[in-house]
C-alpha cells in the first residue's frame with residue numbers, strides 16, 4: 001500500500017492514514033510517501049512495515065550506525081538534528097494540548113544537546129553469542145531476536161572502549177551468554193563511566209566467576225568498581241537481581257558536578273546525558289528562585305537536584321524509594337559538608353503527606369519515573385498548600401495527564417523542553433506550576 005506520513009508517533013514511528021485509520025510505520029519520516037505492507041490491524045489502528053520510500057524527506061540522512069534499523073533504539077538517527085528537535089517539540093505540544101489544554105505559546109524552544117552522538121554515560125546491554133564469542137547487542141523492537149552490536153554511537157567514546165576491553169577479558173575466560181536452562185552465564189553488561197573511571201556490573205546466573213578473570217578485569221585501566229548481580233528471574237522488569245556482590249575496587253563511582261562530588265552505586269539512577277543534566281539542574285534552580293525556607297524534592301535519586309538547590313533554600317528534603325540511592329545522597333551531603341539537606345527513604349506520596357501536614361513547604365520539585373505521578377501523589381499535592389511545584393518529566397503523555405489534574409489548583413507557568421537523548425524520540429520537560 002502507498003501511504004503519506006503526516007506526523008511522527010511518540011516512539012519515533014511515522015504515522016499515515018488508510019481510510020482515516022492511523023497506520024504506524026517505523027523508519028518512515030514526516031512528509032514522506034512510502035510503500036508498506038500492513039503487518040497488524042485492529043479496529044483502531046494498523047502497523048506497517050516499510051518496504052520502499054517513494055518520496056524522501058529532504059531531512060533524511062544516512063545513519064552512522066549500521067544496525068540502526070534492526071536495533072530500534074535510535075529511530076531519529078535517520079533525520080538531521082534540527083528535524084529531530086522539531087519532532088520532539090511537536091510531540092510535547094500535541095500531548096499538552098490534547099490532555100491538558102495547555103496554551104502552546106507557553107512552551108519554550110527545546111534546548112538542544114551539545115553532543116548528538118557519544119553522550120550516554122551508561123550502557124545496559126544484553127549479552128548474546130555470535131560466531132562462538134560473547135557479544136553485546138540489542139533485541140529488535142517487540143521481538144526476541146538478538147542483534148549483535150559492534151559499536152554503539154550514542155555511548156560516550158571511553159565507555160565503548162572500556163566495554164570492548166571487558167568483553168575481551170570475558171571471552172578469554174570463556175564466559176558465555178546466559179543459558180535459561182542451566183541458569184548460568186552473563187545476562188547483561190552494565191557499565192557507567194565518569195572522568196575516565198568506570199563501574200561495571202555483570203548481571204549473571206548463580207555462578208562464581210574465576211578469580212583470574214576478576215583480577216584481569218580489575219587491572220583494566222580506569223576500572224574503579226566491579227560488581228556481580230545475580231538475576232535468575234525470567235520475567236522481571238528489573239535488570240539487577242536482588243543479590244549484589246562487590247567483586248573488587250570501590251563501592252561507589254564519583255561524579256564531579258561543579259563543587260559537588262556525587263557518589264553513585266550501580267543501582268542508583270542518574271541522568272544519562274551528564275552535560276544536559278547540569279543544564280537542567282541549573283534551570284530548575286532558576287525556577288525555584290531564592291530565599292525559600294523549605295524545598296522538598298520528591299523522587300530525588302542520588303540527590304543531584306537537591307544539591308543544586310541547597311544554597312538557595314534554608315532547608316531541602318529529598319524523598320526517594322531506592323535505599324542505595326538514599327545512601328549515596330546522604331554520603332554526598334556529608335562528604336561535601338552540606339548540612340541543610342536531608343534524604344528520606346520512603347514512598348514519595350506517603351512522606352509528602354506526612355511532611356505537608358507538619359511543615360509549610362514553599363517549593364516541591366518532582367522528577368518521577370516515566371509512569372508519572374500516581375493518584376496518591378496527585379491527591380497529596382492538590383490537598384497541600386505548596387506554593388510552587390516544579391515538575392520534571394521524561395514522558396510528555398503522563399506529564400500532560402498529570403497536569404490536567406493539577407490544573408485544578410495550579411496554573412501552568414513556563415514550560416522548558418530539553419533534548420537529553422538525541423536520535424531517540426524521547427523528550428525531557430520542566431514545567432513550572434503556581435498555586436492559584
Ligand SMILES: C[S@@+](CC[C@H](N)C(=O)[O-])C[C@H]1O[C@@H](n2cnc3c(N)ncnc32)[C@H](O)[C@@H]1O
Pocket residue numbers: 269270271298299300301302303304305319320321322325346347348349367368369
Ligand atoms: C527520573 S528518576 C529522578 C532522579 C533524580 N531526580 C535525578 O535527577 O537524578 C526517578 C526516581 O524516582 C524514584 N522512585 C520511583 N518510585 C518512587 C516512589 N514511589 N517514591 C519515591 N521515589 C520513587 C526512582 O528510584 C528514581 O530514582
